[in-house]
Each structure stands twice: as C-alpha cells, then as structure tokens.
Amino acid sequence: MEKLSARRRHPLAALVALLIALAAAGGLYAAFAPTQQAQANPAQSLAIDQGKGLYDVGCASCHGTSGQGSHNGPSLVGVGAAAVDFQVGTGRMPAQQPGAQVPKKRPVYTQPQIDQLAAYVASLGPGPAIPNPSQYAPGDVASGGQLFRTNCAQCHNFAGAGGALSEGKFAPELRNVSPKHIYEAMLTGPQNMPSFPDTTMPEPQKRDIIAFVTHVTNPSSNPSYGGLSLGSLGPVPEGLFGWIFGLGVLVAASIWIAARTAKARK
Amino acid sequence: MTHQDSNAADHLPERGKPGKAVDPFADPGLPAHEPRRQDIDERAAKHSERVVTMLFVLAVIAAFGFIASYVLIPKSKVVFIFPVGHVSAQNFALGGTLGIALLCIGVGAIHWARTLMSDAEYASERHPISAPPEVRRKVFTDFQQGVAESGLGRRKMMRNALLGAMTIVPLSAIVLFRDLGPLPEKKLERTAWAGGKRLINMNDNQPLRPEDIAVGSLTFAKPEGVQESDEDFQEVMAKAALMIVRIMPSDIKDKRSADWGHQGILAYSKICTHVGCPISLYEQQTHHVLCPCHQSTFDLADGGRVIFGPAGHPLPQLRIAVNGQGYLSALGDFDKPVGPGYWERSA
Numbered sequence: 001m002e003k004l005s006a007r008r009r010h011p012l013a014a015l016v017a018l019l020i021a022l023a024a025a026g027g028l029y030a031a032f033a034p035t036q037q038a039q040a041n042p043a044q045s046l047a048i049d050q051g052k053g054l055y056d057v058g059c060a061s062c063h064g065t066s067g068q069g070s071h072n073g074p075s076l077v078g079v080g081a082a083a084v085d086f087q088v089g090t091g092r093m094p095a096q097q098p099g100a101q102v103p104k105k106r107p108v109y110t111q112p113q114i115d116q117l118a119a120y121v122a123s124l125g126p127g128p129a130i131p132n133p134s135q136y137a138p139g140d141v142a143s144g145g146q147l148f149r150t151n152c153a154q155c156h157n158f159a160g161a162g163g164a165l166s167e168g169k170f171a172p173e174l175r176n177v178s179p180k181h182i183y184e185a186m187l188t189g190p191q192n193m194p195s196f197p198d199t200t201m202p203e204p205q206k207r208d209i210i211a212f213v214t215h216v217t218n219p220s221s222n223p224s225y226g227g228l229s230l231g232s233l234g235p236v237p238e239g240l241f242g243w244i245f246g247l248g249v250l251v252a253a254s255i256w257i258a259a260r261t262a263k264a265r266k
Numbered sequence: 267m268t269h270q271d272s273n274a275a276d277h278l279p280e281r282g283k284p285g286k287a288v289d290p291f292a293d294p295g296l297p298a299h300e301p302r303r304q305d306i307d308e309r310a311a312k313h314s315e316r317v318v319t320m321l322f323v324l325a326v327i328a329a330f331g332f333i334a335s336y337v338l339i340p341k342s343k344v345v346f347i348f349p350v351g352h353v354s355a356q357n358f359a360l361g362g363t364l365g366i367a368l369l370c371i372g373v374g375a376i377h378w379a380r381t382l383m384s385d386a387e388y389a390s391e392r393h394p395i396s397a398p399p400e401v402r403r404k405v406f407t408d409f410q411q412g413v414a415e416s417g418l419g420r421r422k423m424m425r426n427a428l429l430g431a432m433t434i435v436p437l438s439a440i441v442l443f444r445d446l447g448p449l450p451e452k453k454l455e456r457t458a459w460a461g462g463k464r465l466i467n468m469n470d471n472q473p474l475r476p477e478d479i480a481v482g483s484l485t486f487a488k489p490e491g492v493q494e495s496d497e498d499f500q501e502v503m504a505k506a507a508l509m510i511v512r513i514m515p516s517d518i519k520d521k522r523s524a525d526w527g528h529q530g531i532l533a534y535s536k537i538c539t540h541v542g543c544p545i546s547l548y549e550q551q552t553h554h555v556l557c558p559c560h561q562s563t564f565d566l567a568d569g570g571r572v573i574f575g576p577a578g579h580p581l582p583q584l585r586i587a588v589n590g591q592g593y594l595s596a597l598g599d600f601d602k603p604v605g606p607g608y609w610e611r612s613a
Binding site: 147150151154155163165166169171189191192193194195196197199200201202205219220223224225226227228257262263264265 | 300301302303304305306344347350351352353354357358361376380381385467468469470474477478479480482483484485486511544545546547548549550551552554556558561563574
C-alpha cells in the first residue's frame with residue numbers, strides 16, 4: 001500500500017484510477033442489469049416457430065399465409081394471444097363452416113398447441129396477452145351481479161342462459177365456460193360481442209363478473225329454488241308453460257270429472 | 267198429386283187434424299230421475315262419507331306438515347328431487363304440503379257433491395215480474411200525492427234551487443282532476459346531460475378519456491354529478507342512460523353522426539324510441555343494436571337509423587367532444603327527446 005500511495009502523483013495515476021473506476025462500473029452494471037430481455041428467448045422463438053407450423057396447416061387457408069386475412073376470415077394482426085386462446089380453446093376455431101356465427105365445439109388442439117398458435121399470432125402484432133390465473137381469480141359475487149346486469153345481461157340473459165340476436169346470431173349461454181375464457185371474451189370481444197377492455201372494465205370488475213357468472217350458472221352454488229327453471233329464459237316460456245300445461249291439466253280434470261256419471265245404472 | 271208425392275207425404279204429420287198432430291220440436295221434459303248407488307245403498311253412502319271425511323282430515327294433516335316444514339327445514343338445505351333436479355327442500359315441502367291440502371279439500375268437496383248431496387232435478391218456472399195493476403195504481407197516486415204535498419210543482423224557485431245544488435255540488439269535484447297533472451311540459455325533452463358534463467364510466471365511476479374506448483368495445487356512461495346514492499338516480503338515468511361505442515371512422519356512413527362523435531367514438535341514448543326499453547344488444551361487427559322487447563334494430567354506424575322493427579324515431583345521439591383536460595364531455599343535451607314518442611313531442 002505504501003508503494004501504491006507513493007506513486008499517486010505519477011503522471012499515469014489519473015489514467016489508471018479512471019480505468020479502474022470504469023471497469024468497476026462496467027462490472028457492476030454487468031452483474032446487476034437485467035440481461036434476459038436483451039437476449040432472444042429460445043423457448044419463445046421455438047413456440048413461435050411451432051405455432052407457425054400449426055398455423056400454416058390449420059388456419060392459413062382462411063386467415064392468410066401470414067395472418068393478413070382473406071375474404072374468408074379476418075386479419076389476425078394485433079388480435080393478441082388472448083383471442084387465439086379463447087377462439088381455439090373453446091373449439092370455435094378452426095371453424096367447421098362459414099355462417100352467421102361460429103359455434104362452440106370440442107377443441108381440436110391441445111393446450112400446448114394452442115399456446116404455440118397464440119405465441120405465433122401474438123408475434124404478428126401487439127395485442128392482449130393470455131391472462132394469468134391471478135387475473136381471473138373470482139372476485140365479489142354481489143358487485144359482479146350488478147356489473148353483469150349493466151354490461152352483459154342484455155344479451156346473455158340475467159341467469160347467463162344466452163339469447164338470440166339478429167339473423168341467426170346469438171349470445172351463447174355461459175354455463176361451464178372457464179373463468180379464463182370469460183376473461184378473454186371480455187378482453188377481446190369475439191365475433192359480434194363487443195369488447196370490454198381494461199380501460200373501461202378494469203381487472204377487479206372483470207373478476208367480480210367472473211365470480212357472478214360461475215356462481216349463477218353452477219347448480220350446486222345457485223340451485224333452482226323453485227324447482228323447474230324452464231331454462232331461466234324469463235316470462236315468455238314460463239307463461240307458455242302455465243297456459244298450456246297448467247290450464248291444460250285443469251281442463252282435462254274438469255272433463256274427466258264431468259264425463260263420469262255417479263248414477264247407479266251406468 | 268202424383269204417386270211419388272203421396273208416398274213422400276206419408277211420413278209428414280197430417281194437417282188439419284189437431285188430435286193427431288206431432289210437434290217435431292216438442293219439449294221432451296226432464297228425464298226420469300235415476301238414483302245413485304249412495305241413494306239406495308246406505309253402506310255405499312257411509313263409505314262415501316268416510317272418504318270425504320278422510321280427504322278433509324288429510325288436508326288438515328298436510329296443513330300441519332306445511333307449518334312443520336316452515337319451522338323445521340333449514341332454508342339453505344338443497345335436495346335432489348328426480349324430475350325437477352336440485353331444489354330448496356323447504357320450498358319443495360311448502361309447495362307440496364300446501365298443494366296436497368288444497369287438492370284434498372277440492373277433491374273432498376267434489377266427491378261430497380257428486381255422491382251425497384241431493385242430485386234431484388228441479389224445474390224453476392219463470393214468471394213476469396211486473397206488479398198487479400191495482401198495486402201500480404196505488405204507487406202512482408201515492409207518488410203524485412207526495413209531489414203535491416211537498417210543493418215541488420208549486421214552489422218552482424225552491425225546486426230549481428235544489429236542482430242547481432244537486433248539479434253544482436258533485437261537479438265541484440272536477441277540480442280534483444287537476445291532481446292528475448301537471449302536464450310533463452318540457453320534462454320529457456330534457457335529460458341530465460348538459461354542455462361540459464363529462465361522461466362517467468358506469469363500471470368504475472371514473473371519467474372516460476377517448477383512449478379508454480377501443481374500437482369494437484361497448485361502454486355505459488352516466489352524466490357527471492349523478493350519483494347512484496341519489497334519491498332520483500333511477501328516474502334520472504331512465505332518460506340519461508348512455509351507451510358509447512367506437513366504430514372505425516371509415517365505417518361511419520352518416521357524416522353528421524361522425525361529426526357529433528370524436529374520432530369514431532359515438533354516444534347514443536340507451537332508451538329505445540319505441541316504448542322505452544333499455545337497449546344494448548350491440549353487435550360490434552354489424553354496428554347494429556337491437557331492442558330485446560320488440561326487436562327494433564338501429565344502425566349505430568348510420569346515425570342510429572331504424573332498420574327493423576316498430577321504433578318510429580332514430581336513436582338520439584349525444585354530441586361529445588374532448589375537453590381541455592382530455593376527458594370526453596357532452597356538448598349539450600340530446601337534440602331530440604329520448605325514448606318513445608308522446609303527444610306533446612315537438613320533434
């Protein structure tokens with residue numbers, strides 16, 4: 001140390017000190033800086049490549065070879081991974097045939113394949129990502145009920161039983177729809193459903209709605225207290241049932257009573 | 267008469283011989299009374315009596331069952347009943363016992379009436395209901411004597427004053443009809459929207475910015491200053507309810523409608539112009555909004571024009587702009603009355 005301090009007035013001392021400081025700063029930066037983002041994620045790139053392979057086989061005929069869309073299907077640039085996860089995860093895509101509305105069916109792809117497809121479509125343009133489980137964990141049922149009646153019940157019915165729209169389109173029933181898919185549907189607005197983005201329907205409100213939908217459509221948490229719910233479709237089927245079966249039974253009983261004589265000689 | 271004619275006439279009743287005339291539409295009268303088994307067999311009657319008594323006793327037992335199910339079955343208990351599925355045990359027990367009680371009373375009453383009450387037929391003759399002439403004469407003379415004695419015919423001023431009083435006193439109640447009013451005047455034309463009022467998101471009570479509204483999204487808004495805790499909240503929102511959509515500006519067909527929005531953000535009344543149902547069945551690809559009540563369909567990309575159904579007016583649009591702080595705000599009230607038409611509607 002004595003030797004070092006003796007040379008502190010050496011003409012090159014300042015240069016040496018500067019070099020040491022620079023090396024220390026650089027080393028510290030290299031040690032603490034998040035280097036992950038700067039590098040390509042090999043797993044992600046692989047998923048995109050595999051997704052592209054699946055896309056070319058299953059989707060490109062309608063949505064175009066690079067997702068630009070065609071007269072058979074809309075562009076997928078910017079729809080995001082959430083839209084893919086919803087459409088493919090509920091079996092709506094790939095569509096069986098064009099029509100007023102593509103219905104739900106048994107999914108064609110496995111969840112890992114759906115994730116690869118989603119990774120590929122997400123790489124086409126920025127869009128909503130697949131939510132993580134904490135984002136769609138059920139919230140408050142009561143608040144969700146209020147939000148559901150304001151935003152959703154007009155099409156999906158007060159009990160989530162769905163309803164008709166124009167020209168063969170319909171709002172599907174919400175029974176057995178997974179919380180993730182409900183969240184993605186609100187986020188992306190599939191087909192003719194309007195979207196409810198986080199800017200107008202923040203995440204806690206979405207979680208409340210999910211809590212309400214799963215509560216109200218599940219017979220074990222929300223049993224039909226009155227017995228026959230007749231599909232929870234509202235007053236029209238209930239009235240029809242009352243008029244046809246209720247009055248029908250009364251008329252039949254009256255006829256039965258009057259048709260039988262009480263006389264001894266029949 | 268030809269041979270054939272005389273042959274046909276053989277089957278008709280002969281004319282001019284009253285003794286042999288047969289009236290084809292004669293009153294057949296009542297058929298002979300037929301007894302029931304209970305009328306001739308005392309044991310059968312006893313049996314019927316026992317059946318009816320048992321039905322009424324069963325009704326009483328079911329009523330006790332009704333009370334017991336109300337008291338004993340917990341409200342939250344849910345059971346599975348085969349044809350109807352999962353139901354509340356208490357509701358099912360209450361409905362079942364009450365149904366059995368009412369049915370037993372009804373069946374018992376009918377069985378009683380059919381087997382034990384007298385079923386002999388009686389004819390009840392109808393007679394003219396006017397009084398005999400001497401009674402009528404007596405009533406008329408009594409009445410005329412009363413008129414003469416009261417002086418109604420002689421003291422005309424007093425009689426007219428009475429008639430006036432009898433007319434005016436009941437008519438005075440007419441003023442009470444004022445309480446059916448007042449007329450709505452301009453109340454139906456105005457809503458809580460006014461120039462400068464910001465659009466508040468119904469979901470989180472925050473003022474909306476244009477960047478919050480994505481293309482294809484649907485948002486419901488209320489005017490700034492309206493609180494859900496307000497006493498007249500429902501009444502105010504019944505007219506002021508607003509739905510906000512964003513349509514690609516190139517898709518908007520109506521120039522004025524586009525000008526009244528902000529970069530494709532359009533704000534329409536949520537109240538159907540047919541009979542005032544809240545409408546928001548919005549199809550984001552077709553930009554159509556349907557009414558669930560009578561299927562009126564409005565094209566939000568074409569100034570809210572009616573394209574189907576019974577609605578008579580386009581959906582009123584609210585003029586909006588972005589204020590100095592970057593929030594969406596109204597430039598005034600709706601230019602037309604929201605909701606269904608009415609007599610005094612000016613536009």
